[in-house]
Amino acid sequence: MENFLAQITTIEGFAFYLFSALTIVLFWITVMSKNVLYAMTALASGMVLISGFFFILGADFLGVVQLIVYVGAVMALYSFAMMFFDATRNIKENNTNSAIVFVLGGLSALALVLIFAAPIHNESIQALYPMHEGVGNAQDVGIILFTKYLIPFEVAAVMLLVAMIAGIILAGKKMDNSLTESMDEDVEDEIMKRKDLK
Amino acid sequence: MIGLTHYLIVSAILFSIGLVGVLRRRNLLMLFFATEVMLNAVNIAFAAISHYYNDLTGQMFAFFVIAIAASEVAVGLGILIVLYKKNGSIDLDDLVSMKG
Numbered sequence: 001m002e003n004f005l006a007q008i009t010t011i012e013g014f015a016f017y018l019f020s021a022l023t024i025v026l027f028w029i030t031v032m033s034k035n036v037l038y039a040m041t042a043l044a045s046g047m048v049l050i051s052g053f054f055f056i057l058g059a060d061f062l063g064v065v066q067l068i069v070y071v072g073a074v075m076a077l078y079s080f081a082m083m084f085f086d087a088t089r090n091i092k093e094n095n096t097n098s099a100i101v102f103v104l105g106g107l108s109a110l111a112l113v114l115i116f117a118a119p120i121h122n123e124s125i126q127a128l129y130p131m132h133e134g135v136g137n138a139q140d141v142g143i144i145l146f147t148k149y150l151i152p153f154e155v156a157a158v159m160l161l162v163a164m165i166a167g168i169i170l171a172g173k174k175m176d177n178s179l180t181e182s183m184d185e186d187v188e189d190e191i192m193k194r195k196d197l198k
Numbered sequence: 199m200i201g202l203t204h205y206l207i208v209s210a211i212l213f214s215i216g217l218v219g220v221l222r223r224r225n226l227l228m229l230f231f232a233t234e235v236m237l238n239a240v241n242i243a244f245a246a247i248s249h250y251y252n253d254l255t256g257q258m259f260a261f262f263v264i265a266i267a268a269s270e271v272a273v274g275l276g277i278l279i280v281l282y283k284k285n286g287s288i289d290l291d292d293l294v295s296m297k298g
Contacts, residue, residue: 016205106218127255
């Protein structure tokens with residue numbers, strides 16, 4: 001308890017506990033809410049707070065990318081998708097709310113985290129690409145990304161291009177009779193009528 | 199002082215929240231939200247490990263996770279719109295077409 005009090009009085013500890021409590025509550029709302037709008041708003045604000053974690057951890061560039069890509073692009077895409085479906089009404093789903101879902105979810109998440117976190121506690125772990133002293137985070141990230149991770153970076157760029165084309169083709173089906181063209185025809189009809197009147 | 203374990207515990211809690219959401223949701227849009235929660239939880243763990251081991255590899259992987267999440271959303275929402283035009287519903291129970 002004294003340890004906790006000592007932690008929470010430092011600025012880093014206070015920010016950590018505040019952000020973690022808020023993200024857990026917001027993501028719980030995201031997972032449990034019946035309303036799409038509430039779930040999406042909670043998800044967006046949780047992502048903003050997660051970028052706060054990145055800023056505490058000194059990963060400034062990652063935090064900015066999180067804000068731009070997740071909160072900016074992904075949530076905008078979700079809100080566009082939400083407009084296709086009826087978002088104001090509560091969604092009806094027969095959720096399996098049994099205790100076994102929570103127990104199984106918790107246990108399998110715990111097992112996954114243990115599997116992936118166990119090698120970290122090895123003593124002989126060494127930094128593969130160490131951070132440089134006196135160099136900003138964005139500069140450091142850029143140097144590593146464009147030298148050591150150049151091929152994965154280009155592959156990710158191709159993947160994003162493929163995803164963009166797939167999104168356009170999937171969502172753009174049956175859009176050949178466009179709304180604006182039919183509107184133009186209406187306008188032309190209107191003009192013709194007025195000419196006839198004259 | 200906040201240690202690596204603190205961040206890993208928060209990440210584990212958020213990951214299990216996302217996994218519970220994936221297991222119990224039946225609406226596909228809400229299922230996507232739950233997967234985003236899981237991806238974000240993993241990103242926190244990557245950034246924390248990167249900070250405490252003074253290594254940039256974790257941040258690199260977090261960038262690629264973000265790129266994958268963005269393309270997943272683009273393709274997934276396209277499929278969701280096609281499904282909605284075809285079936286008029288994005289509920290998983292309505293998509294069951296096989297009998298048995």
